[in-house]
Amino acid sequence: MKDLMNIKHCGECISNLPIFRSLTEEQSEMINTTRCRVRYRPGETIFKQGTAMTHIIIVTEGLVKVYLEGINDRNLILRFARPVAMIGGPGFFTDYKNHVTTMAIEETSACFIDVNTLKEIIEQNQNFAIALLKWVNSHTLSTYTKFIELTQKGMHGRIAGALLYLHKEVFFDMEGGFRINRQDLADLTAMSKESGIRILKELKDENLISVVGNYIVLNDIDRLEKISMKG
Amino acid sequence: MKDLMNIKHCGECISNLPIFRSLTEEQSEMINTTRCRVRYRPGETIFKQGTAMTHIIIVTEGLVKVYLEGINDRNLILRFARPVAMIGGPGFFTDYKNHVTTMAIEETSACFIDVNTLKEIIEQNQNFAIALLKWVNSHTLSTYTKFIELTQKGMHGRIAGALLYLHKEVFFDMEGGFRINRQDLADLTAMSKESGIRILKELKDENLISVVGNYIVLNDIDRLEKISMKG
DNA sequence: GTATTTTGTTGATTATTGTCAATGAATATT
DNA sequence: AATATTCATTGACAATAATCAACAAAATAC
Numbered sequence: 001m002k003d004l005m006n007i008k009h010c011g012e013c014i015s016n017l018p019i020f021r022s023l024t025e026e027q028s029e030m031i032n033t034t035r036c037r038v039r040y041r042p043g044e045t046i047f048k049q050g051t052a053m054t055h056i057i058i059v060t061e062g063l064v065k066v067y068l069e070g071i072n073d074r075n076l077i078l079r080f081a082r083p084v085a086m087i088g089g090p091g092f093f094t095d096y097k098n099h100v101t102t103m104a105i106e107e108t109s110a111c112f113i114d115v116n117t118l119k120e121i122i123e124q125n126q127n128f129a130i131a132l133l134k135w136v137n138s139h140t141l142s143t144y145t146k147f148i149e150l151t152q153k154g155m156h157g158r159i160a161g162a163l164l165y166l167h168k169e170v171f172f173d174m175e176g177g178f179r180i181n182r183q184d185l186a187d188l189t190a191m192s193k194e195s196g197i198r199i200l201k202e203l204k205d206e207n208l209i210s211v212v213g214n215y216i217v218l219n220d221i222d223r224l225e226k227i228s229m230k231g
Numbered sequence: 232m233k234d235l236m237n238i239k240h241c242g243e244c245i246s247n248l249p250i251f252r253s254l255t256e257e258q259s260e261m262i263n264t265t266r267c268r269v270r271y272r273p274g275e276t277i278f279k280q281g282t283a284m285t286h287i288i289i290v291t292e293g294l295v296k297v298y299l300e301g302i303n304d305r306n307l308i309l310r311f312a313r314p315v316a317m318i319g320g321p322g323f324f325t326d327y328k329n330h331v332t333t334m335a336i337e338e339t340s341a342c343f344i345d346v347n348t349l350k351e352i353i354e355q356n357q358n359f360a361i362a363l364l365k366w367v368n369s370h371t372l373s374t375y376t377k378f379i380e381l382t383q384k385g386m387h388g389r390i391a392g393a394l395l396y397l398h399k400e401v402f403f404d405m406e407g408g409f410r411i412n413r414q415d416l417a418d419l420t421a422m423s424k425e426s427g428i429r430i431l432k433e434l435k436d437e438n439l440i441s442v443v444g445n446y447i448v449l450n451d452i453d454r455l456e457k458i459s460m461k462g
Numbered sequence: 463g464t465a466t467t468t469t470g471t472t473g474a475t476t477a478t479t480g481t482c483a484a485t486g487a488a489t490a491t492t
Numbered sequence: 493a494a495t496a497t498t499c500a501t502t503g504a505c506a507a508t509a510a511t512c513a514a515c516a517a518a519a520t521a522c
Contacts (some may be wrong), residue, residue, distance in 0.1 A: 046403075076379065093365040129357060133323070134324040136368065137325050139371070140367070144321070147377075148299060150381070155508075191509070191510085192509075198471090223381075315500095412499075413490075414499080422497090
């Protein structure tokens with residue numbers, strides 16, 4: 001019976017996120033009865049910028065990218081998310097639209113939570129509201145870092161910074177390296193794909209990183225950090 | 232007697248901000264008894280990036296800029312604020328530090344509100360917590376726009392965008408134009424002062440704007456908007 | 463297994479943007 | 493009023509980064 005229920009939702013995904021710790025039994029149950037789990041193949045869009053924001057998701061398996069669709073088909077990747085991570089958006093409590101696009105990069109499981117349910121819980125539970133404020137503010141903090149990253153660093157610094165971000169904040173639990181394709185690396189660092197490729201090659205030629213196809217290993221974190229600082 | 236009280240705080244400043252509408256009498260009083268009003272001269276720093284976040288402010292008179300201090304003494308202006316506006320920060324509920332610097336540009340009055348008082352009220356009043364979430368999310372929204380603005384537009388588009396921002400969102404209630412110095416315009420658009428000056432001159436030469444010293448009037452909003460779109 | 467499409471790579475060129483230096487104008491200081 | 497000091501301006505130049513085109517390699521479709 002319990003296994004059957006797990007088909008509908010993802011079991012205990014919300015208990016793995018600190019933000020949901022403050023929920024009462026009853027509130028957890030409210031979420032559990034409405035939420036459901038969906039699987040995505042690489043390249044599938046989960047949320048599309050411009051559509052109505054009806055749900056948030058919790059990524060329970062796989063890998064997604066969250067990005068802004070900008071001018072002339074250029075995208076700006078704001079973050080990558082791996083399990084267990086919540087993907088919300090600034091449309092919550094404002095215009096209830098999705099202002100970013102979320103796309104699966106690997107085979108991904110996402111657990112959908114209805115925003116109205118969430119809203120109801122926030123209205124009941126101050127601690128949860130505070131946890132959410134904290135979550136939003138910590139995201140704003142990364143955003144500020146990203147501003148400096150993108151507007152005040154040269155291409156070398158941006159690529160180094162992006163690699164360090166992937167290594168330390170996205171794939172922190174992985175042995176060795178990680179995979180990312182060239183276009184995504186370019187979209188993460190706000191430069192053309194060709195420029196990204198060139199910088200990557202330079203870093204490889206200096207043995208700061210190893211590259212085999214899309215698989216990247218950082219060999220010299222210290223020097224990458226220096227490059228990231230200066231630019 | 233009432234006049235004497237106004238020396239300590241700024242009278243009814245919080246009643247002019249929608250975000251404080253949900254406060255009870257008692258909660259308003261909590262804020263009123265601890266808050267106090269401070270005057271700043273142009274160039275004075277109100278909050279300094281890196282210091283402890285003990286208060287938020289409400290700007291009741293004057294003009295301030297909110298900016299990130301980045302690399303090599305370069306600043307990135309996130310927003311300008313005029314009365315009545317609240318200046319908070321992502322340190323709230325996270326690390327309680329100031330992550331941005333706030334500086335008076337004109338003679339400014341700011342009303343200081345203690346973050347602990349604020350925190351206490353948030354814990355009591357869900358509607359206020361929601362209003363705050365809404366406020367934070369709407370700021371995140373502008374942040375997203377700014378990302379595209381700064382990373383995907385050329386210098387012409389960025390200057391045009393900045394001028395439209397100043398005209399429509401900062402000085403929207405002013406007849407004619409507004410004042411901004413060249414360095415601030417450059418810091419708002421993430422370019423060098425010299426580049427900013429050159430673009431400004433081009434826009435002036437094409438009669439899209441009038442410039443007299445630091446005073447700028449937008450003559451052709453439509454064409455500026457076109458330039459802002461394309462870049 | 464071959465064809466087709468996507469993704470990655472490289473070099474040449476152009477476009478964009480920053481830096482440096484010199485100078486003028488405006489403002490503040492003594 | 494004379495002197496600093498800051499701010500604005502301009503041109504020349506260098507550095508940075510995008511575009512374009514051609515091609516190679518890998519993945520996918522047929």
